[in-house]
Amino acid sequence: MxxxxxRIGLSILLVWIVASIVFLAIHFVPGDPAELLLSTSGFAPxxxxxxxxxxxxxxxxxxxxxxxxxxxxLLSGDLGRSMKDDSxxxxxxxxxxxRTLELIVAAGLMGILIGVPAGTYAAIRxxxxxxxxxxxxxxxxLAVPVFVMGxxxxxxFAQTLRWVPAGGYVAFDRDPWQHLTMLAMPALTIGLHLAPVVFRVTRAAVLDVTSRDYVRTARAKGVGPPRVLVHHVVRNALMPVVTVVGLQLGGLLGGTVLVEFVFNWPGLSGLLVESVSSRDYPEVVAIVLTISILFVGLNLVIDLLYGALDPRVRRR
Known part of the structure; x- marks a missing residue:
């Protein structure tokens, strides 16, 4: 315990450090933010x-x-008011x-469901x-950029086969099937970009674990291949996979801009682009801070999963 x-205390400390860095980055960069916000077409405000x-x-x-x-x-939950409409x-x-979290979770599940079984089978064969x-x-x-993949x-799927719409968004409570249909393509785009990384890490981890002494000992004792694979190989190979998936998903929090743009998915990244375009300084700061806190929280979840998967980590 x-x-x-x-780990939770260190994560709270890291959130404070990140928030301080965001504050300092905004207030100590050259130039007056108010002048930059009001400057248009090179004319002085x-x-x-x-x-x-x-x-x-x-x-x-x-x-x-x-x-x-x-x-x-921030501690009271007040992130300020937008300069566009004072909301x-x-x-x-x-x-x-x-919407962005839903997209990332769906893409992560696709990447894991494709990469882990494929990497395990490739290592076995x-x-x-x-x-x-x-x-x-x-x-x-890995070579194809995510926006090209999208x-x-x-x-x-949209133009040739006409199976799904080319993009857009419908709320789940309004039309669940249409919502999932529109979610499928952007999630698949990110998932196919994540799956090769998961595949390679899983393959390397399984190959490493299968050469360990405890696996050979289990086989020598007559333990069946399925049990050896599930209880000795895959479980121990999941540690680096969890790390890579966590880091990749954390990167996707700030890297879904192009995918949301290609598929017209109204997520947080699209809001960030709109805020930068309209020079909404408070909104930009709030979004960057939110993404940073989510990244720290995701790393905390990965650390806790480490401790759950391997008790040795908790004793370090």
Whole structure:
């Protein structure tokens, strides 16, 4: 229990560090954020409007006061208000974030369901036809950029076969089947980009574990091949797979912009692009901070899974 509490405490500390870095990055970069926000087509903004915006954003106060105020608002769940329509930013994030998380979870499940069985079978049949073909396909999957993969999937399934719409979004409670249909292609695009990484790590991990002494001992004792594979090989090979999947999914939190754009999926990444385009400084900061906190939280989940899969980790 103390190990788990320690990991949670370190994650909370890391969230504070990340939030501080975001604050410092915004406030100590060259230039006045208020002037940048109001500048259009190279013309200098009205000084009165600049001062009013600085007052509205709290930029006229000392940096330490701004820091304390920002953290007080953050702890109370207040992420500020949008400059576009003065609406609470947390409402926009709460509306968009579940869509991005749903996309990432679906893509992660696809990548795992494809990569882990394929990597395990390729390791068992090392050097065989399946191993060679799967390794070649994984190299191809890693070489093709995700937006190219998405475009090809649209051309195949939406334009040629006409099985699914080319893009868009329908709420699940409004039409569950249509929602899943529109989710399938963007999730498949990301999943096919994740699967080669999972395949390679799984294959290497299974090959490494099968050469260990405890596996040979289990076989010498007459333990059946299925039991050896499930209880001795796959379970111990999952450690590096969990690490890679966690890191990849964390990267996808900030890397789904192109996929959401190709498939017109209204997620958090699309909101970030809109905020940058409209120079909505408070909204950009809130979204970046949200993605950073989610990444830290995902790493905490990976650490806790480590402790659950391997008790030796908890004793370190």
């Amino acid at each position: 103390s190990w788990f509490l320690k 009205d000084p009165v409007a600049v001062e009013e915006l600085r007052r509205r954003l709290g930029l006229d106060q000392p940096v330490l006061v701004q820091y304390v105020n920002d953290f007080q608002r 609470p930013i947390i409402d926009a994030i709460a509306r968009r974030l579940p 090392r050097g065989g036809l399946f191993d060679r073909v799967a390794s070649a396909l994984s190299a191809l999957g 475009t090809l999937i649209v051309l195949l």
